[in-house]
Amino acid sequence: MKNETFDIIELRPATKHYYGESVEVAEILLEDGLLVKASTIDIPLGHSRYGGPIADLPKDFPYPDDLRFAGQLDLKQIAPHDK
Numbered sequence: 377m378k379n380e381t382f383d384i385i386e387l388r389p390a391t392k393h394y395y396g397e398s399v400e401v402a403e404i405l406l407e408d409g410l411l412v413k414a415s416t417i418d419i420p421l422g423h424s425r426y427g428g429p430i431a432d433l434p435k436d437f438p439y440p441d442d443l444r445f446a447g448q449l450d451l452k453q454i455a456p457h458d459k
Contacts, residue, residue, distance in 0.1 A: 385457045392417055424450045 394414040395401055405411050419425050421432055426447040433439065 383459060385454060422450055424448065424453055 392409075393411050394417055395411060396414055401411065424447070425431075431439070431445040432448060439445075
């Protein structure tokens with residue numbers, strides 16, 4: 377068996393974590409200001425994002441009711457870390 381070592385690329389939000397408008401969050405989790413409603417932050421079109429209600433979809437394209445958004449990755453942001 378061949379042993380291989382892998383570097384892990386960890387993706388984190390630039391400054392704040394966000395949650396959907398319909399989610400109720402305990403006040404204690406909001407005290408430090410790092411957890412905010414998705415509608416209060418600006419994530420430019422095409423940038424990496426994870427979960428929740430802020431998938432980049434074409435204008436007038438309805439969000440599918442029966443699907444959950446996991447994330448989208450801007451590979452240009454990740455490429456510099458790929459050896």
